[in-house]
Amino acid sequence: MSAINPDQTTAARLAGMMRAPEPPRVDDPVTKDGSLVEDPAVRAPLVLGNRTFNDVTETVCGYIEKGPGRWWMPAFGLASSVASITGLMVGYLIITGVGVWGLNNHVDWAWDITNFVFWIGIGHAGTLISAILCLLKQKWRTSINRAAEAMTIFAVVCAGMFPGIHIGRVWMAWMLFPIPNSNAIWPNFSSPLLWDVFAVSTYATVSLLFWYMGMIPDFATLRDRAARRLMRQGDNAPTLPIVGVRVDQLRALIYGALSLGWRFSSRHWHTYEKAYLMLAGISTPLVLSVHSIVSFDFATSVIPGWHTTIFPPYFVAGAIFGGFAMVLLLLIPSRILFPGMKDLITLRHLENMAKIILTTGFMVGFAYAMEFFVAWYGANAYERDVFVYNRLMPPFLAGEDGKYAPYWWAYWTMIACNVLSPQVFWIKSMRQSPLVIFIVAFLVTIGMWFERFVIIVTSLHRAFVPGEWGMFYASWVDILTFVGSCGTFLTLYLLFTRFLPQFAMSEIKNVMPQANPHWEGYGHHGHGHSAGGAAAGGHATHHAPQAPKEGI
Amino acid sequence: MANKKIYKTESGELVYGVMAEFANPAELSHAAEKVRDAGYTKWDVYSPFPVHGMEEAMGMKQTNLPILVAIMGLSGATIGFLFQLFVRHMAYPIVHQGKPSDAWQVLIPVTFEFGVIFTAFSALLGMFVINGLPRWNHPLLRKDRFLGVSDDRFIIAIEAADEKFDAQGVKTMFEKAGATAVELVTEEADKRKVKAAH
Numbered sequence: 001m002s003a004i005n006p007d008q009t010t011a012a013r014l015a016g017m018m019r020a021p022e023p024p025r026v027d028d029p030v031t032k033d034g035s036l037v038e039d040p041a042v043r044a045p046l047v048l049g050n051r052t053f054n055d056v057t058e059t060v061c062g063y064i065e066k067g068p069g070r071w072w073m074p075a076f077g078l079a080s081s082v083a084s085i086t087g088l089m090v091g092y093l094i095i096t097g098v099g100v101w102g103l104n105n106h107v108d109w110a111w112d113i114t115n116f117v118f119w120i121g122i123g124h125a126g127t128l129i130s131a132i133l134c135l136l137k138q139k140w141r142t143s144i145n146r147a148a149e150a151m152t153i154f155a156v157v158c159a160g161m162f163p164g165i166h167i168g169r170v171w172m173a174w175m176l177f178p179i180p181n182s183n184a185i186w187p188n189f190s191s192p193l194l195w196d197v198f199a200v201s202t203y204a205t206v207s208l209l210f211w212y213m214g215m216i217p218d219f220a221t222l223r224d225r226a227a228r229r230l231m232r233q234g235d236n237a238p239t240l241p242i243v244g245v246r247v248d249q250l251r252a253l254i255y256g257a258l259s260l261g262w263r264f265s266s267r268h269w270h271t272y273e274k275a276y277l278m279l280a281g282i283s284t285p286l287v288l289s290v291h292s293i294v295s296f297d298f299a300t301s302v303i304p305g306w307h308t309t310i311f312p313p314y315f316v317a318g319a320i321f322g323g324f325a326m327v328l329l330l331l332i333p334s335r336i337l338f339p340g341m342k343d344l345i346t347l348r349h350l351e352n353m354a355k356i357i358l359t360t361g362f363m364v365g366f367a368y369a370m371e372f373f374v375a376w377y378g379a380n381a382y383e384r385d386v387f388v389y390n391r392l393m394p395p396f397l398a399g400e401d402g403k404y405a406p407y408w409w410a411y412w413t414m415i416a417c418n419v420l421s422p423q424v425f426w427i428k429s430m431r432q433s434p435l436v437i438f439i440v441a442f443l444v445t446i447g448m449w450f451e452r453f454v455i456i457v458t459s460l461h462r463a464f465v466p467g468e469w470g471m472f473y474a475s476w477v478d479i480l481t482f483v484g485s486c487g488t489f490l491t492l493y494l495l496f497t498r499f500l501p502q503f504a505m506s507e508i509k510n511v512m513p514q515a516n517p518h519w520e521g522y523g524h525h526g527h528g529h530s531a532g533g534a535a536a537g538g539h540a541t542h543h544a545p546q547a548p549k550e551g552i
Numbered sequence: 553m554a555n556k557k558i559y560k561t562e563s564g565e566l567v568y569g570v571m572a573e574f575a576n577p578a579e580l581s582h583a584a585e586k587v588r589d590a591g592y593t594k595w596d597v598y599s600p601f602p603v604h605g606m607e608e609a610m611g612m613k614q615t616n617l618p619i620l621v622a623i624m625g626l627s628g629a630t631i632g633f634l635f636q637l638f639v640r641h642m643a644y645p646i647v648h649q650g651k652p653s654d655a656w657q658v659l660i661p662v663t664f665e666f667g668v669i670f671t672a673f674s675a676l677l678g679m680f681v682i683n684g685l686p687r688w689n690h691p692l693l694r695k696d697r698f699l700g701v702s703d704d705r706f707i708i709a710i711e712a713a714d715e716k717f718d719a720q721g722v723k724t725m726f727e728k729a730g731a732t733a734v735e736l737v738t739e740e741a742d743k744r745k746v747k748a749a750h
Contacts (some may be wrong), residue, residue, distance in 0.1 A: 053600060053704035178639070187634045190651065190658035198665040206672040217702070221600075224699040231696055260686035264691060264701045266584075268683040269602035271615045275679035278621050281673045286666075289686075293661055470712040510601040515577060519604060521594055522578035 016339040034430060035346035046140055046511050048343040053509050059340035060503045061225055065251075068497055076494045082487025086226035089481040090165055098168045100477045106461045106470035111478040112166035114452040115485060117294060119159035120200065123207070124151025124287050125323020132442070134276075140352055142507040143344045147334070148327050149211040150500070154492040155326070156204045158485040163196075178408070191493070192296035199293040204284055209278050213272075218483060218501035219259035226251035291315045298455065305459030308374065314367035321360035321418070322448035324353050328431035328441040330493060332434050334502075342404065344503055347432055357444060361422035364451070368419065381440060382464060390458045406471060407458045412452050417447025558710045559719065566739035568691035569595075570719060571698065571709035572726035577603045580706040582731035584609040587708060590725060594714040598698070598707040617682060621675045628670020634665040691737050698737075709737065728734040 031037050047056065093100055103110055108356045126148035127233045133141040164173055180186045187194050196417040226248040230237055237246045290314035297451045298312040308314075326351065335341050389403050398404040405411065408457070421443040425431040462469045496502070513519050556623045559567035574580045577599065585598050588611040597603070597610060606612075637660045640646075645653040680686065693708060700709050708731075710722050721734070726734050 017720065057600075057703045178635070180643065184644070186639045188646070188648060189640050189662060190648050190655075192661075195661040195665075198662045202665040202669050209672050209676050213679075217601075221702040224702040227693075228696060228699050256688065260680065261688045261693075262685065263690055263698075264598045264600060265683075266597040266599060266603065266606045266610060267598075267612065268685075270607055270612055271617055271682050273602055274617050274622075275675040276617050277670055278618065278675045282625070282668050282675070287670050289664060291663070296661075333572050501587060506601040510604075515601060515603070517578040517581040517605060519578070520574060 004172035006545065010124065019298055023094070029111075032347050032432065033342065035347075035348035036351065044346075044348045045513075046143065046346070047508060048346055049513070051343055053512070053514075054507050056344070056505055056512075057221060057225075057526060059344070060501050060505050061222055062340065063338055063497070064222065064499060064501065065225070072494065072498060076491065076498075077491040079487050079494055083484060083491040084487075085480050086161070086484030087487050089477055089484055090161070093165055094170050094480070096288065098166065100475060102475040102478050104470055106463065107457055108470060109166075110472050111453075111474055111482060112162045113480050114456050116159050116162035116166075117315075117452045117456075118449045119155045119162075119292060119485065119489075121319035122323045122326045123152040123155035123159065123203070124291060125327050126150070127203075127207060127283050127287040128320050129208075129327070130214070131280040131287065132341075134280040135284060140349055140510045142504055142511050143346075143349055144327065144353075145507070146211075146214065146504045147322075147331060147496075147502055148213065149207065150493065150496045150502075151323075151326060151330060152207050153204070153211055154346045154496075155323075156200070156207065156491050158489050160200065160204065161485065163200075164305075184335045185277060192271065192293065192300050196297055199290045203286060203290045205220065206279070206283055213279065214504055215501060216259055216262050216272075217264065217506040218504065219255045220262035220264065221505055223259050223500065226255065232442075244289055246416075250336055256511060257381035278482060280452060288316055290495040291319045296457075298313040303388065303459050303463065304380065304383040305455065307383075308371060310367055310370055310374070314364065314370075317360050317363035318448060318451060321357065321364055324356050324360070324442035325441040328357075328437055329445060332438045332441070334497070335434065338502070339499075341502075344508060347434070350434055351431050354425045354437050354440075357440065358422045358425040358431075361418060361444070365419040366413065386459060386462070390462050391454060398407055404459070407454065407461070410454050410458065414447050414454050417443040418451060421447070434489075435527060436528065447449070527533050559717070563736060567712045567719070568737040568739045569709050569711040569713075569717070570722045570726070571692065571695070571707050571735050571737050572729075572731035573697060573735075574706045574708065574730065575732055578708060580708070580732050581605060581609045583708055583726070583731070585629065586725065586729045587710065592710055592714050592716055594711040594717075596709055598655070598692075598701045598709065600701060600704055600706075615682060617675070620678045624678075625667050625671035629663050629667030631670075633659055633668075634710075636659050636662055647737055665707070688702025691739050695735065695737060697735060697741035 024217070027033060034048050035044050035046075049055075051059075051192055101112065103112075122391065126145075129141050129148040130145045130152075133145075138232065148160050155296055166172065167173060175181055176194075178187055178189075192403065230248045232251065233248075239246050240250070283461070292315065295311035295315035298306035299308055300384055301307060331345055372392075375383045389405050391405050391407065392401065393405045394408040395404040421440050424436060424440060430436045461472055511513055513522060554652060561567060572583070574583050580597060580599060584606065587595055588609065597606060599606070603609075637654065637656075640659070641654045647653060651658065677720075697705070698707060708726070710717060712719075722733050
């Protein structure tokens with residue numbers, strides 16, 4: 001390698017033919033990868049390994065241009081096979097009827113709405129990271145926001161399916177739109193179910209706009225890299241088999257169209273940043289409103305266990321809690337499957353998210369406790385019975401009357417996963433260990449699914465009079481539809497890792513120390529300082545290219 | 553504008569302007585200040601990310617986008633509110649939950665969603681309009697050096713359309729400001745434009 005002169009190395013790297021050589025890493029015993037700094041006077045680095053701007057571009061674009069690795073195809077094959085189950089189950093449901101689910105006269109909402117609330121809640125962490133952490137100027141969000149926003153979109157896709165198919169006659173779904181039906185009857189704007197349609201569709205649209213807007217500069221980067229390779233490689237550029245089109249030609253075309261001709265102008269950046277800030281500003285109340293409105297679906301009814309004023313904040317906290325768990329479930333394996341990511345998603349990022357899990361876990365724990373307090377304090381016999389005899393009481397603690405909650409196992413799964421499991425994050429070594437975080441995130445995801453199951457099914461299965469009592473048993477269609485929706489989610493996420501930039505490159509570059517014109521490495525005046533961290537050794541060379549001055 | 557000069561290369565191509573590359577954000581900011589102080593108006597700074605303090609260094613005016621977005625957002629909310637009122641009170645009046653058909657309280661959630669969606673679209677589309685996007689071709693985008701901006705390069709370009717533009721003067725100024733490379737940028741070979749210039 002040393003025989004190649006530096007210009008050739010640079011050229012090869014620019015042409016996307018060579019990856020930067022990896023410097024050997026030694027973990028520090030205290031700060032681990034270097035991000036877990038204890039000293040409050042020292043800002044923890046957001047990008048590790050003394051990376052240059054070019055390294056960030058190479059890392060992020062490399063996975064798109066050269067592919068994520070050999071694991072991707074089998075993973076995609078598996079995920080998309082599971083996703084295809086969704087299609088089969090939905091098709092079966094439509095041609096047969098909602099009776100193929102385990103629903104009955106008592107429990108007329110079950111896994112369908114559980115899955116809907118579960119998925120829509122997961123989406124909320126993405127918006128929280130991209131919007132609320134943006135307004136709070138939390139710079140660590142830059143490494144995780146793109147993936148989290150992608151997760152939001154895909155979760156909303158999975159969520160949107162369930163209300164669409166649970167209505168039974170799917171071909172009547174157009175009646176959700178604010179248009180009169182053939183009898184000149186309009187939808188009822190005072191119904192929370194209609195608010196929900198507006199909230200979720202607005203949320204999906206705004207999340208998509210936000211995601212796309214963030215990607216415009218990164219699309220432009222991919223476009224420019226493809227264009228440069230075409231200039232350099234000429235006729236030697238690799239082509240697609242059979243079709244014979246040059247791969248980079250296709251990239252320049254597609255990413256070029258998506259980038260809308262973005263050219264990194266400072267005047268454009270100025271407007272762009274303002275627009276981005278406004279989108280963040282409007283997404284913040286939006287994300288809080290969406291899950292509040294979802295909770296109105298329940299809270300405005302008179303069913304004991306649903307008719308509760310604490311639902312909006314309780315649902316929002318739960319959504320953020322479950323969503324962060326899903327972000328971690330996706331990013332922790334990503335750090336292993338995409339080794340270059342470890343410099344961008346540091347242990348500090350994971351620790352911060354673990355702390356958010358712990359905090360929001362307390363919020364949902366408080367909400368669970370408060371429901372019981374209000375049921376007791378409100379002195380409503382029906383509500384008290386819902387909480388004690390529909391949810392809480394396990395058979396082995398039943399009194400002499402032998403009354404116990406048939407769904408006690410669901411309730412206690414929820415408590416164990418959502419309230420107890422995050423408590424390990426009080427211990428520093430636990431919240432700094434990716435494996436432990438992954439396990440807790442997995443438990444939280446299960447717990448949050450059970451939370452919605454508990455709210456929906458246990459409240460419905462025993463209403464006011466015993467004649468309305470009955471159990472719910474999930475059918476195989478219920479189960480496979482949910483499994484299929486997980487496959488759909490994973491398929492979309494895998495496609496995202498393959499074809500779209502997983503990191504907001506321009507935002508990450510912006511939080512690197514050398515992005516600041518007043519960075520100490522530049523001095524305060526004078527010329528000729530090379531950017532990109534002199535400590536990085538071999539990396540500094542790309543920044544101050546000694547290009548010959550060209551005359552006019 | 554009567555004596556507007558038209559710059560052409562010896563081969564007859566129209567000159568778009570001159571671009572210069574700088575080593576890092578610090579150099580770029582200093583150079584931008586110099587260009588600003590020299591009184592140029594049609595010029596721009598290109599960087600892989602928004603450089604902190606560049607608005608001041610370039611003497612840029614605040615964008616009007618927030619005002620546009622506020623107007624659009626409030627209009628959206630108003631439209632949403634009136635639309636629901638029309639539906640509930642006029643098109644299909646029903647007494648629901650014992651509430652009068654013109655009760656405004658129940659209209660708030662959907663009014664909010666209308667406001668949000670108008671705000672979001674106007675922020676994004678307004679940004680495109682103000683920035684003159686989408687635009688799929690640009691003289692600068694044909695320059696190999698310029699394409700490096702999307703990675704890690706920093707460039708300033710002054711357009712020939714600027715009143716004060718003078719190729720040699722601009723070049724000298726860039727070199728004094730510490731440019732690592734200065735390049736002439738020509739317009740795309742549009743035959744009609746070249747003909748009109750003759």
